[in-house]
Amino acid sequence: MRSRAESLEFALLGLLKESSLHGYELRKRLKAIFGPFRALSFSVLYPQLKRMLDAGLIIQLEVPKGGKSKRVRIVYSISQKGISKFDELTQGAAELGLDDDNFEVSVAFFGPTSTRNRLRILEGRQRRLKEKAEILKADLDKSAVGLDKYLLEWRRHSLETAEREIAWLDQMIRSERKN
Helix, strand or coil, X not given: CCCHHHHHHHXXXXXXXXXXXXXXXXXXXXXXXXXXXXXXXXXXXXXXXXXXXXXCCEEEEEEECCCCCCCEEEEEEECHHHHHHHHXXXXXXXXXXXXXXXXXXXXXXXCCCCHHHHHHHHHHHXXXXXXXXXXXXXXXXXXXXXXXXXXXXXHHHHHHHHHHHHHHHHHHHHHXXXX
16 A cells, blocks of 8 residues: 555455444544554545545445434445455555555454465565664664764664564564464
């Protein structure tokens, strides 16, 4: 997924493959996937749903709210074309889940992803982080000319964070290989 819109589309297809949902419930579940630090407003969600409707990936149903209300609730469901697209995305997910935002979404839908592709995603993410860690190590090994102590500490923290995730990825990869 090269963009946030593609990441959002993947997440929406995954959620709708599990069950039909209305906009508020979709937003709530997306917030659980993307985490508390990535804002997802309705002004982002509904245009994405409209694009997916226009592309035939999802369908929209009007369902009575029930009770005394005569209003209807708009519920979204995945279409057959959407199921095919989601399945295609999970099979090609290794290229999708290497950066921070997309990795999180890929992990959220590891269940329907094949073991082979889960391994490709985990190993790709691990390679990316090892490259980042090497760059940070080289930068820290150089003289810190021009860096104040706070920026230097931030770089150390970034390296430690990358190393912790690499260790976690090692465990995940070993676990996937055992299965």
